[in-house]
Amino acid sequence: MAIVTGKNQRWRVLGAHALLVALLVVTLFPLAAVISISLRPGNFANGSLIPREISLEHWKLALGFDVTTADGVVVHPPFPVLLWLWNSIKVATIASALIVAISTTAAYAFARLKFAFKMPILNSMLLLQMFPPVLALVAIYAIFETIGNYVPALGLETHGGLIVAYLGGVATHVWTIRGYFETIPVEIEECAKVDGASHFQAFFRVLLPMAVPILMVVFVLAFVGTIIEYPVASILLREESNLTLAVGSKYYLADQKYLWGDFAAAAVLSGLPITVVFLAAQRWIVSGLTAGGVKE
């Protein structure tokens, strides 16, 4: 850019750097602090950001090992963090796979097939998605209580029920996949049909292989969305062994049993993989952002 620079340009650059560095410190301080705290001995320790004494007790507890303190007391892990992580991953993986399957087929109908009330149906699905499930928690609780009376595997306190509850939120994914399908020329499928392929074969054998990138994007988006979901999981799951990470983590910081150090280790352990997935998917998530989605 051919803009004439003034004399005070250097000072402005320096000022900008100072401002940015100050903001970086504020932004990164909590993240650095939590790593530091996870390595400090004790649950109430105050100290410098770089720990003077490294202790792995919190990490051992987070990974499910007993810890023996200096005076011979054996400390058991306070919470089954790895089990919670496994629960979270299990629920998120199954739910995301089902979400991808459901949204893909629906998106195919919206992109390729003709039927009555096509746009009104799509628009009302998108409109419904604007109401977050947190507003209907009472009803969701009552619904799953009722379902559990007849189909116990999908009732309260079950991961099946939680997965099913997550299957309602597909409208934005349908929208995304439909947009991608519409960029793929329909002639390819028509050729397949001329060669004798059925509707479903044209969809499954011809269109889907070309849409694998967007399916992976939707899978990752759904995965991140479900693994950090808190409100619905918090009412459907109450028993300690059933909890997902999002629901369980808060018990570390209960007023009567404050386990700051143990929490820090568990948070780093469980937060890191999710953060890495998120950063890897950043490009797609960011392009989804501008379409109107907001982070939970």
Added chain:
Amino acid sequence: MTAATMNAFDWKRAMGAAVAAVVALGGLWLVFAIYSAGQPMLALGALALIASGLYVYLSRAALAWRYLFPGVIGMLLFVAFPLAYTMWIGFTNYSSTHLLSQARVKAYLLEQTVPDEEHSLEFTLHPDGDGLRLVLAPYEAASGAQRFVSPPLKLKGDKAETATMSALPADTALAPALSTRDVLTHRDALAALKLAMPDQRVLVYTGVHEFGPSAAVWRANADDSLTRLDDNKTYVPNNAEGFYIAADGDRLQPGYKVAVGFANYARMLADKEFRGPFLSIFVWTVVFAALSVALSLGVGCTLAVLLNWEALRFRTLYRTLLFLPYAVPGFISILVFKGLFNQNFGEINGILDAVFGIKPAWFADPLLARTMMVVVNTWLGYPYFLVLCTGLLKAIPVDLYEASAIAGARPLTNFFKITAPLIVKPLSPLIISAFAFNFNNFVLVSLLTNGRPDFLNTKIPAGTTDILVSYTYRIAFLDSGQNFGLAAAISTVIFFLVALLSFANLRVAARNARKG
């Protein structure tokens, strides 16, 4: 078509028919189970769902719906229906004291029995072959008293069973009775056992050593009222209140679920004790959402403009690091802040104490707690606007800035005269949806403060940092009486606010699209 493909086709059809038959049978069984449990409406809904599913996948006419069905049903069942159902609950008194329907409450009361201990008989168990005979005798019986005996019983498991008792001739020889400890091993079977006496009475297990008659507590009357047998007090169902009420005003627990019209809404507006905290929570919700959006937008866009400045080095590094708060899962970063702000052990007070010698009570003082909420939410929210603004800035033509440089404009003038006007329009729908999101930012409140510190002197606990959704959560699921009806009514109010915001959002987006 060749013969091979014909065969494959038929095989598939047969499989399809088999699956459809299994689904239909399983579905019918489920519908019947629901219907026989006394839920006809629910059974009808399940029937409609299964029938429409079968129609869609079996009929040739509904090709598009084969692809649509799962997604549309998912949305209807788990998004649309909960919304409608919440609105309906808002018109009922559904709560922990009004959990069941009237029919279920009546059935529950009629099943209540009291053991009639005055007429209890002592029992002993005597081995006979591979079974046990149960012998009943009056307490401290004289040797001549009439005793009763059962046929040999297996006494295994806890399946309900009825044994017919007959009079025991006085001179019958029986094997020695089991010890108390051995009798106790059969307790589950005994508890499920009913004894039919020759005089038509039915005795049940009432204690370690005794069987006795049990008497119903309630009698149902033809006019739907219930009479308590031991004092002949009659309770009449009152469908306005959802209680069985006696003539003297005594209410029978539990109450039952009834529609109460606008009572929950009236409470929001008219009940003075409820209205006070409700209104301040409402105001705080709006202020919180507005402040969060304004600050996140301010910080995010300033950073975006700064990082768009080509004279600056390390811009990609800054951008990546500043994006981090967005990548860390919200439930973890919010809890991290909860710990960092802790009054005694937190790092933030550690620093404040070392530098200024103060230890603010972040979680006990309402104003500080609210400040903390906004600060944390800004930390969580600014990367979103940083990313958005960065994208929008790239779309502004560079020659505008070149022209302004020729005119000698300063950076601030550039921002307010060129940048801001050009990004405001595409940003506005996103600002509205961010406002709507923070208006319902349940996760932040729930994990950071849980609404505390509470208002003093309120009948239903209400927190100074509660926003409307977290308040409804408290009313429904936590310490405030499990009043689902009231919570649902407040949720319904929020629906309309969200609908209003969504409408505004669509209008703004549509206007932008029209003007290009």
